[in-house]
Amino acid sequence: MSNGKTKRLGILTGGGDCPGLNAVIRAVAKSAMNEGGFEVIGIEDGFEGLVEGRMRHLRNQDVSGILTCGGTILGTSNKGDPWHYPVKGADGKVTIQDTSSQAMNHYREWGLDALITIGGDGTMTISSKLMELGANIVGVPKTIDNDLAATDLTFGHDSAVYVATEAIDRLHTTASSHHRVMIIELMGRYAGWIALSAGLAGGADVILIPEIPFQWDHVYHRLIERSRYGKRFSIICVAEGARCPDCGEIVKAYDQKRTDAKQLGGVGEYVAKQITENTELESRVTVLGHLQRGGSPTPFDRILATGFGVAACWLAMKGKFGQMVALHGNKVEAVPIKDAIAHLKLVTPQTQKVLAARSVGTSFGDA
Numbered sequence: 325m326s327n328g329k330t331k332r333l334g335i336l337t338g339g340g341d342c343p344g345l346n347a348v349i350r351a352v353a354k355s356a357m358n359e360g361g362f363e364v365i366g367i368e369d370g371f372e373g374l375v376e377g378r379m380r381h382l383r384n385q386d387v388s389g390i391l392t393c394g395g396t397i398l399g400t401s402n403k404g405d406p407w408h409y410p411v412k413g414a415d416g417k418v419t420i421q422d423t424s425s426q427a428m429n430h431y432r433e434w435g436l437d438a439l440i441t442i443g444g445d446g447t448m449t450i451s452s453k454l455m456e457l458g459a460n461i462v463g464v465p466k467t468i469d470n471d472l473a474a475t476d477l478t479f480g481h482d483s484a485v486y487v488a489t490e491a492i493d494r495l496h497t498t499a500s501s502h503h504r505v506m507i508i509e510l511m512g513r514y515a516g517w518i519a520l521s522a523g524l525a526g527g528a529d530v531i532l533i534p535e536i537p538f539q540w541d542h543v544y545h546r547l548i549e550r551s552r553y554g555k556r557f558s559i560i561c562v563a564e565g566a567r568c569p570d571c572g573e574i575v576k577a578y579d580q581k582r583t584d585a586k587q588l589g590g591v592g593e594y595v596a597k598q599i600t601e602n603t604e605l606e607s608r609v610t611v612l613g614h615l616q617r618g619g620s621p622t623p624f625d626r627i628l629a630t631g632f633g634v635a636a637c638w639l640a641m642k643g644k645f646g647q648m649v650a651l652h653g654n655k656v657e658a659v660p661i662k663d664a665i666a667h668l669k670l671v672t673p674q675t676q677k678v679l680a681a682r683s684v685g686t687s688f689g690d691a
């Protein structure tokens with residue numbers, strides 16, 4: 325790492341943003357400067373900045389005062405996969421090209437000794453491929469979805485659950501006043517963690533998630549049963565990736581430039597339509613969307629993000645590359661990046677939160 329020159333640590337944030345990114349950037353940069361004597365190079369807009377050579381020196385004052393700020397001071401992108409990069413030709417036509425050697429050239433030209441990549445499964449997959457080309461990488465697990473394997477939690481998830489829970493609480497009061505079924509569609513991609521946790525915290529009557537197949541009759545039965553014993557309103561918490569028995573996963577749009585081409589969305593409206601057509605109950609839909617990704621991180625996420633950032637910096641200082649920091653119980657540890665991308669971490673029917681929800685009478689629409 326030394327080569328007789330000042331050591332240089334690059335840092336980037338990849339994929340969708342979430343609360344806590346700035347807390348990690350601050351923790352990495354401060355500990356790298358304070359303890360490692362590193363120069364810190366911020367890469368703009370995730371891997372896009374590495375491909376295009378858009379990088380800048382980060383000084384102490386650049387990372388000061390950002391702990392509580394949402395978003396990322398570096399910018400991010402979910403269209404920056406160097407092996408699948410949109411390039412505009414002279415004729416204005418966009419083609420998808422392999423720009424990985426360009427990315428590695430910029431890594432070397434900027435004299436990076438190591439790179440901290442903060443992101444989810446897409447970012448960790450790209451990190452793993454860049455390591456095969458010679459980059460020294462340490463990963464930090466980020467995503468509101470909490471679907472990254474090999475870590476109990478990703479930072480950003482707690483903040484998203486907090487926002488979603490507050491929304492459910494607010495829906496409760498208007499639902500009960502108007503005797504309606506309120507449906508809230510939450511993010512999470514192919515995993516139901518946000519809907520499950522917020523549904524549990526907000527006391528949802530029905531939770532629909534991708535991992536637990538449901539039947540319409542069971543959903544209607546639960547709503548009608550509630551109105552029979554005097555509860556004239558209900559809350560349904562549905563994950564955007566939930567698969568309806570008749571139409572499966574609902575995709576809002578495809579964009580081949582994205583790391584994951586699918587943009588999920590629309591299941592909330594579909595659930596409402598089914599309820600209107602098949603029961604006498606009145607329903608309304610709220611799609612919480614990017615509110616779940618914006619704003620200040622919760623104290624839990626600030627602490628987790630800071631712990632992750634410092635631990636990632638320590639790994640880089642020790643030359644322990646190819647690792648991702650991870651939370652196990654209440655300890656921050658290191659795991660091979662490969663373990664984090666081996667599979668998505670999904671809810672299982674035996675997950676304690678599912679069992680607890682069932683035990684207090686929440687329906688998953690499966691019985």
Ligand code: F6P
Binds near residue numbers: 402467468564
């Ligand atoms: O992965 C985070 C996430 O917010 C998912 O929950 C959601 O499906 C997706 O990103 C939305 O992506 P975009 O911001 O590109 O619409």
